[in-house]
Structures are given as C-alpha cells and as structure tokens.
Amino acid sequence: MKNKISAIIEKSVNFCAEQKLLGAMNLPYIEVDVPANTDHGDYASNIALILASGAKQNPRKIAQIIQENMADPENIIARTQIAGPGFLNFFIKDNIWQQTLQVIEEQKENFGRSSLGNGKKVQVEFVSANPTGPLHIGHARGAVVGDVITNLLTTVGYAVDKEYYINDAGNQMNNLGKSVLLRYRELLGEKIEFPETCYRGNYIKDIAANVISKEGNIYLAADEGKTISYLTGIAGQSILKEIQDDLRDFGVTFDHYFSEKELYINNGVANLLESLRKKNFVYSDGETLWFKTTDFGDEKDRVVIRKNGEPTYFAADISYHQNKFSRGYEMIIDIWGADHHGYMPRLWAGIQSLGYDKEALKIILVQLVNLLRDGVPVAMSTRSGEFVTLREVLDEVGKDAARYNFLMRRSDSHLDFDLEIAKKQSNENPVFYVQYAHARICSILRMSQQEHGIALPVYKDINPALLNEPEEMTLIKFMSRYPEVIEGAAKSLEPHRITFYLNELASVFHSFYNKNKVISDNRELTVARLFLIKAISIVLGNALKILGVNAPDKM
RNA sequence: GCGCCUGUAGCUCAGCUGGAUAGAGCAACGGACUUCUAAUCCGUUGGCCGAGAGUUCGAAUCCCUCCAGGCGCACCA
Numbered sequence: 001m002k003n004k005i006s007a008i009i010e011k012s013v014n015f016c017a018e019q020k021l022l023g024a025m026n027l028p029y030i031e032v033d034v035p036a037n038t039d040h041g042d043y044a045s046n047i048a049l050i051l052a053s054g055a056k057q058n059p060r061k062i063a064q065i066i067q068e069n070m071a072d073p074e075n076i077i078a079r080t081q082i083a084g085p086g087f088l089n090f091f092i093k094d095n096i097w098q099q100t101l102q103v104i105e106e107q108k109e110n111f112g113r114s115s116l117g118n119g120k121k122v123q124v125e126f127v128s129a130n131p132t133g134p135l136h137i138g139h140a141r142g143a144v145v146g147d148v149i150t151n152l153l154t155t156v157g158y159a160v161d162k163e164y165y166i167n168d169a170g171n172q173m174n175n176l177g178k179s180v181l182l183r184y185r186e187l188l189g190e191k192i193e194f195p196e197t198c199y200r201g202n203y204i205k206d207i208a209a210n211v212i213s214k215e216g217n218i219y220l221a222a223d224e225g226k227t228i229s230y231l232t233g234i235a236g237q238s239i240l241k242e243i244q245d246d247l248r249d250f251g252v253t254f255d256h257y258f259s260e261k262e263l264y265i266n267n268g269v270a271n272l273l274e275s276l277r278k279k280n281f282v283y284s285d286g287e288t289l290w291f292k293t294t295d296f297g298d299e300k301d302r303v304v305i306r307k308n309g310e311p312t313y314f315a316a317d318i319s320y321h322q323n324k325f326s327r328g329y330e331m332i333i334d335i336w337g338a339d340h341h342g343y344m345p346r347l348w349a350g351i352q353s354l355g356y357d358k359e360a361l362k363i364i365l366v367q368l369v370n371l372l373r374d375g376v377p378v379a380m381s382t383r384s385g386e387f388v389t390l391r392e393v394l395d396e397v398g399k400d401a402a403r404y405n406f407l408m409r410r411s412d413s414h415l416d417f418d419l420e421i422a423k424k425q426s427n428e429n430p431v432f433y434v435q436y437a438h439a440r441i442c443s444i445l446r447m448s449q450q451e452h453g454i455a456l457p458v459y460k461d462i463n464p465a466l467l468n469e470p471e472e473m474t475l476i477k478f479m480s481r482y483p484e485v486i487e488g489a490a491k492s493l494e495p496h497r498i499t500f501y502l503n504e505l506a507s508v509f510h511s512f513y514n515k516n517k518v519i520s521d522n523r524e525l526t527v528a529r530l531f532l533i534k535a536i537s538i539v540l541g542n543a544l545k546i547l548g549v550n551a552p553d554k555m
Numbered sequence: 556g557c558g559c560c561u562g563u564a565g566c567u568c569a570g571c572u573g574g575a576u577a578g579a580g581c582a583a584c585g586g587a588c589u590u591c592u593a594a595u596c597c598g599u600u601g602g603c604c605g606a607g608a609g610u611u612c613g614a615a616u617c618c619c620u621c622c623a624g625g626c627g628c629a630c631c632a
Contacts, residue, residue, distance in 0.1 A: 037575070046574060049612070059612075084575045085612060130632070170632060288630060299558080299628085306630040313632050341559050342627045367560070368626070408580095409568065412560060414625065416567080429594095430580070436594050444591045451591090488571060500569060503579075514587085514596040555594070 041089030059086025098464035100480035117158030126335035128165040131240040148495040169260040177232030183208035296349035318350035372418040404431035437506035471512035
C-alpha cells in the first residue's frame with residue numbers, strides 16, 4: 001500500500017516536472033509515513049517540504065500542484081488533503097483496506113512472508129559459550145535474540161543457518177579438566193586447595209562423582225597430564241549436552257556446532273597466518289607474531305602467535321570466519337555480549353585482510369543482563385559457581401514469559417532482570433496479554449461453531465463493508481501493516497519491533513472485544529466479524545511463531 | 556586517560572532512521588462482569604526528551620562540548 005502511494009506521488013512529480021509546473025530540481029527519495037494522528041490520514045508524505053527547500057517555493061503551493069496532477073488508476077484514494085506546513089495526506093478507501101482480509105485468508109501462515117532476502121545464504125552465530133559450566137541468565141538474552149533474528153530473516157526469504165562455536169581448544173577447557181581432577185581427589189579423601197583459575201560449581205563435583213562411580217580411583221596414580229586431558233573431554237561433553245538440553249527447552253536449536261579444534265586440522269591456522277604473512281598483514285618481532293590491525297583502523301596491532309608458540313584466540317577466530325565465508329555465506333551475523341565490543345575492530349580487520357567486505361560481517365551487541373533479586377545485584381561468576389542458571393529461570397518464569405521479556409527491549413539497551421519481580425509479575429507479563437487475545441479469539445470461534453452452529457466463514461461469503469466500526473477499521477489497517485513491520489524488523493535486525501506490534505494489535509483487539517459482540521442476532525454481521533477475528537488470530541499466531549512463543553487456544 | 560553503549564512520565568521502556576499536539580506498560584486514583592474468558596476494557600493524574608550551544612521550514616532523533624551510569628581497553632576467551 002505504501003509503495004502504491006509513493007508510486008502515485010512519483011508519477012505526479014515527474015509529470016509536473018515535464019510540464020514545467022515545478023522549478024528545476026532532482027527527484028528525491030519519496031518518503032511515505034504513517035502519521036501518528038489518524039486525522040492526518042492513512043499515509044502522509046513530506047515530498048512538498050523536501051522539494052520546497054531546493055526550489056525556494058512555498059511548500060503548500062508545491063503540494064497543491066502535485067495534488068492537482070495526481071492520477072489514481074486503481075481508484076484506491078478516498079481523498080487527499082494538504083495540511084500543516086505542506087504535508088500531503090492520503091485517505092484510503094475503506095473497501096481497499098477491507099480487501100486485506102482476503103489476502104490474509106489466502107496466505108494464512110505465509111502472511112508476512114516475503115522474498116526480500118532472495119534466498120541469500122546467511123549465517124547467525126550465537127550463544128557460543130564455552131562448555132565450562134551451565135548456561136546462565138546472561139546467555140539467555142543472546143540466545144533468544146539470535147534465534148528470533150534467524151526466524152525473522154527466514155521469514156523474509158533468506159536461507160539462514162544457526163551455528164554455535166565451541167571454544168574448546170583454549171586453556172579454559174584445560175582448567176575445567178583440572179577442576180574435575182581436584183574435586184575427584186577431594187572426594188576420594190585428599191585435602192585440596194582450589195586455585196583461582198578453577199571452576200567451583202556443584203556440577204564439577206557431580207562430574208567427578210560420576211567418574212568415581214564408573215571408574216573408581218584409578219586416576220589418583222595415573223599420569224596427571226593425560227588424566228586432565230581425559231577429564232576435560234568427559235566434562236566438556238557432559239556440560240555441552242546439558243547446554244543443549246537447556247537451549248532446547250528454551251526453544252533454541254542449532255544447525256551446526258562448530259568445534260574450534262576443527263580449525264587446527266591440517267595446520268589450518270598456521271597456513272592461514274602464513275598466507276597473511278605473504279600478503280604483509282603479519283610480521284614477527286623475533287618472539288611473537290603480530291597482525292597489523294592498525295592498517296584497518298584498530299588502535300594497535302594484535303598478537304596472533306604468543307611467545308610460547310601458541311596461537312591466540314584471535315588467530316583462530318580469523319580462521320573461523322574465513323571458514324564461514326568459504327562455506328558460501330554472503331552475510332554473517334555474530335551476536336556477542338556487549339563486554340566484547342572492544343574486539344570488533346580486530347575481527348573486522350581480520351576479515352578485510354582476507355579480502356571480504358566489512359559490511360558482510362554484522363555484529364550485534366547484546367547488552368549484559370543486570371541480575372537482581374529484590375533490587376539487590378546478584379554476583380555472577382562461572383568460576384565461583386555463583387549464578388542463576390537458564391534452567392532455573394525456565395523453571396521459575398517459563399519459556400514464553402522469559403523469551404518475551406528479553407524481546408521487549410532493544411538489544412543495545414541495558415536490561416535489569418529482577419528474579420523476584422519476574423516471578424511476581426508473571427501474571428501481569430505482557431506475553432499473557434497477547435496470548436490471551438489469541439485464546440479469546442479461539443474461544444469465540446469454538447463457541448460460534450459448537451453453540452450456534454455457525455461454520456467458519458470464507459471471504460466470498462462475507463460482506464466486508466459491514467466491518468465499518470472504528471475499531472474494526474483500525475484492526476484491519478493495523479493488520480495490513482504487518483508485512484511492513486516484519487520487513488522493517490528484519491532489515492534493522494530488531495526483533496523488539498514485533499513485540500511492540502503484538503502488544504498494540506492485542507490492545508486494539510481487546511478494545512474491540514469489549515465494545516462489540518462478535519456473535520449476535522445479526523447473522524450477516526456475525527459472519528463478517530468471525531472472519532475478522534479469525535484473521536487477527538492468524539496474524540497473532542504468525543508473529544508469535546517468529547518469536548518462538550506459544551499461541552494458546554485457551555488459557 | 557582512550558573507546559563503545561545508555562540517559563525520554565514515580566518505575567521499566569518504545570519512538571518506524573529529521574516531521575504535525577512526544578507514546579505504551581507498571582504504579583496511583585475513579586468507573587465497567589446476569590454478557591463470546593475481568594489474565595480484559597473505559598477514564599484521570601503524571602514530561603525543560605541529562606545540560607548547553609549549533610545545523611533548517613522543522614530536532615527526542617543529526618554535529619560539537621560538557622555531566623552521569625554501564626562495559627571494555629591481554630601474548631584470557
């Protein structure tokens with residue numbers, strides 16, 4: 001609809017230019033907005049204001065010229081007006097809006113889908129937490145954002161894969177094995193001092209106890225290096241399994257789990273660095289190998305091979321991103337905790353040195369979650385074992401409420417998550433407001449069939465012109481904008497726009513519901529309204545599906 | 556010290572990339588269940604958009620300078 005309006009304007013402006021009705025100018029991008037105030041029409045354009053500044057003419061006069069030369073071949077415009085400093089306002093005919101209902105009926109669960117992405121291959125990498133402990137509340141936000149961005153991009157026609165990078169080659173994993181060994185010894189009677197670098201959560205004890213019950217005390221005497229590497233493997237696998245289970249129950253699944261170790265197969269990392277050295281992006285100072293990230297705007301160069309000969313995380317990460325591109329992805333999206341933001345220039349330097357466009361790697365920073373209990377900050381540390389796990393949040397608040405909660409804010413805004421409030425307010429959580437709207441509609445549809453014997457109508461059997469109450473027109477117009485909302489959210493990678501849309505759609509529906517009866521003695525009107533609310537339930541359902549939130553039939 | 560994010564109603568946050576009178580939810584107050592689900596609806600109160608200058612027809616939005624909070628600034632990941 002928006003596109004039709006801008007096409008009409010463009011045609012008129014071009015015509016006026018040819019006829020020399022307007023002064024010399026070049027045609028700017030034609031902006032069409034939905035005004036905040038409905039008195040200003042269904043759509044409004046500031047085109048005359050834009051042209052006026054270049055042409056040094058009165059904007060209202062320009063608007064008038066454009067208005068007088070407008071053609072409306074499809075006959076969709078009821079009237080236009082010139083308002084304020086020179087806005088051109090458009091009022092669309094009711095029957096045009098009402099046709100949206102037919103589109104929704106035809107497309108059903110596909111309403112809102114588009115081919116914007118053109119099948120382009122995209123990869124979204126997120127969570128990627130080291131398997132050194134269970135996921136905590138801080139990981140949950142990034143998990144939902146990544147998951148929903150994937151759904152969004154899929155909805156608008158991209159071919160999207162979700163990937164989890166398992167960071168299992170560094171010394172943090174080694175510390176994990178060491179921690180298990182220490183607990184193992186402790187459980188077998190030794191007195192143990194735990195170093196700072198070790199993990200102390202109870203899950204470590206569980207793993208150690210499990211090893212004892214299966215294999216006994218044979219590792220007390222065994223070679224320590226081998227034992228640690230063995231225990232690292234055991235612990236890593238068991239923790240990763242737990243992470244996958246937690247994510248699954250949170251509604252998040254992945255297409256690939258990519259192990260950092262794969263990068264080192266066939267000297268992959270070393271070969272990459274060698275090729276970069278030939279291209280002069282890497283230099284040695286005798287002891288360490290440096291990457292010239294300053295060539296790409298970073299504040300200083302970065303180490304890729306340490307004094308001890310080990311490659312850094314950064315070195316592996318360049319290799320990882322090269323691997324991603326080599327798999328044919330045209331766009332790569334990384335979702336990080338905001339505490340990693342300082343790392344961005346480095347990685348961009350890395351992919352540019354490989355010849356890829358900086359724009360091809362989009363990095364979304366998700367601000368950290370500030371965890372509170374009754375207003376008091378809760379200390380969070382994987383190492384000390386003091387944290388609230390994703391599992392606990394799921395048990396306390398539930399999947400739907402937790403997901404919706406994280407999706408209600410822009411990713412880059414800080415988020416306070418108070419456990420007590422989250423629990424207390426779970427009944428007043430906006431997610432229920434939206435779900436309730438869906439359940440209410442389902443209930444009415446059930447009632448109409450079971451109690452009144454009215455079958456679900458099809459579009460050709462209703463008279464859409466009867467749906468002319470203000471609330472009904474608002475609902476229809478609002479639903480017809482759904483595809484634009486999805487497209488906007490996908491383009492800007494901002495899932496929160498959908499939750500705001502949903503809240504508003506639910507709100508308009510609840511108002512309508514309280515003011516008007518769907519099922520009444522007027523059969524013709526009843527049928528039309530049943531069709532209307534069915535359409536609403538489709539839109540609610542489609543949007544909730546993108547969010548990964550359930551749309552219940554009853555509550 | 557340098558960099559990134561944030562600052563909008565008492566609280567939590569939107570504000571469609573520069574538009575018309577800045578909006579929701581919660582909280583507070585007053586109303587609506589003999590009715591398709593009251594987990595709902597209707598109404599009232601509440602604002603110097605952190606501060607100051609600038610850009611133009613027009614600024615919460617863009618530029619600059621401050622102030623405040625968060626997070627980074629490793630041969631950790």
